[in-house]
Amino acid sequence: MTNHLNDLGFTPQLLEQWHGQGQPGRISGETHGLFRILTADGEITGRLPGRTARALVGTLDHPVTGDFVLVDEDNMIRDIAPRTSLMTRGDSFSASLTEGLVANCDYVFVVISLNQDFHERKIRRFLIMAASSDSTPVLILTKADLNSSAENEAYLSTARELWPGTILVTRQDETGSYQPILDLLRGGKTGALLGASGVGKSTLINHLLGNERMKVSGIRNSDDQGRHTTTHREIILIPGYGCLIDTPGLRRIDLIDDGQAVEAVYGNIAAWMKQCRFTDCSHTTEPGCAVQAAIQRGDLTEAELEDFRTMQKEAMLYERKMRQREKERIKRTTHQKTAKPRQRSWNEQEW
Ligand SMILES: Nc1nc2c(ncn2[C@@H]2O[C@H](COP(=O)(O)OP(=O)(O)OP(=O)(O)O)[C@@H](O)[C@H]2O)c(=O)[nH]1
Ligand SMILES: [Mg+2]
Ligand SMILES: [Zn+2]
Structure with a gap:
């Protein structure tokens, strides 16, 4: 498979800067220090040189999904481009208190479904997280097919009071309702999907691609919560447009922001x-x-x-x-061993 570096979000300036020094790529995800990297020739697995990896562990400079990197012939990451945006979340369980999630996004799509998921304080929390990342937050309201048009109007007017920026409404029985998302991505833009489990993030990607690439599964009838089907962050290239980053549904957000x-x-x-x-x-x-x-x-x-x-x-x-x-x-001295992160015990959040 070949990818266009344009669609992957590379600017001509960055390509020029790295010209002749190795292969440019974009990090799609990481598992135990192995990075999945999308390049012009398809996906490769890369890693950081040991010393760099040790220096960056637990810091916000550690490469994350969305980072533009330069890879040498041994698939070692030799350079990481300065970021235009970084979405982080407070993580009260980690030693560094905060975790980088995705980098270099033009948009963060806050995805909320028009059922029990729609909760004002929750929408605000997601919007704050999106706004603190230096990318443009866009609110996407999914599953409009579940309600009457009067109910949808009521949801929409509440949403407009909460958010003066762009609001898009989608429904899976109308593929055309997803088109405005594609229009935003045109020209090699990147958007990250952010929201709770089961709101339809992966479904949205499948509609945009026109195939069932992402796994989706049903939600609980009792409270409309999803089953955490997506378990890893991943970049999905939409040829001729740009990139979408699918993320696992967040159970809670510890806000982190300078105000x-x-x-x-x-x-x-x-x-x-x-x-x-x-x-x-x-x-x-x-x-x-x-x-x-x-x-x-x-x-x-x-x-x-x-x-x-x-x-x-x-x-x-x-x-x-x-x-x-x-x-x-x-x-601290650089020789000190890094402490093991404490055992996590995520609880569903009271929004
Ligand atoms: N009625 C209706 N159901 C939808 C719509 N979009 C998604 N769904 C359903 O919602 C359920 C969850 O969808 P997913 O796409 O897996 O949700 P997700 O946000 O990716 O969830 P996680 O991967 O767990 O974070 C599936 O059963 C979808 O078919 C929609 O527009 N209308
Ligand atoms: Mg999913
Ligand atoms: Zn006053």
Whole structure:
């Protein structure tokens, strides 16, 4: 199989820079230090030189799905291009507190299905995660065929209140409903799919490819949750367009952000806060508080304000902790063995 480096997202500048030095490729996934790399000649398995691998373990510089790499004739990764975006998630179980998920995405598609999966706080959490990655978040609402058009309208108007950016609605009984996703990918763009298990991420890829390449399986009737069918991140090339990255459904998100993504997603609240009479307004009882005024007018609820504060606090706490850990890591000698990650025990999240 041959791939066009264009569709894989390579820019002419990067190809020019690496010209004659080896084979350019894009990391599709990793298993135990072995990287699946898509190149012009198909998929190869590559690895990092031992010393580099040891230096990068547990850091955000460790190669992830979506990284552009230069590979030598022994399939060793010799260079990693600077990233245009990196989606991370807080990971309270790992020593580094944060984990890189996918790099170099133009879009992060937040996929929510129009059934019990549709939950406002959950949508916000996913959007914050997407917004903090330096790529453009797009909200995709799937399974519109499950509802009446009045129900879908109600979902859509709630979604519009939550997210002023692009919102796409898909349904598996209408392949044409997936076309706007392809249109966004045209010209070698990359989009990563992000969402809970069972929302239809892999189904969407199958529709775009016109075949059953990705495995999909049914959801639980009791709560509409999926069965974690996709277990690895993977890049899927859509010839003539660009790339989609399929990801396993996330069970929980520990937000990590310097506050900007939370503000971007709660745009109205952030804007009102800037209009308060006092710059140090606590938005509780001060005169001239634009946030309290919005509550009085009915444009904002106390619960939304509380959610905003909680998420901002959570995201910034992780950010601070991560910086602290990073400093400690740099201080440690390079000879020290890396600690084994603690046993994970993921619980389904209360969104
Ligand atoms: N009614 C309806 N069902 C859909 C639609 N899209 C997907 N499904 C179904 O939802 C179930 C889960 O779909 P998947 O594509 O496996 O979901 P996923 O998001 O990839 O899930 P994980 O891989 O577990 O993260 C399957 O039974 C699909 O047939 C849709 O538009 N309408
Ligand atoms: Mg899947
Ligand atoms: Zn105020």
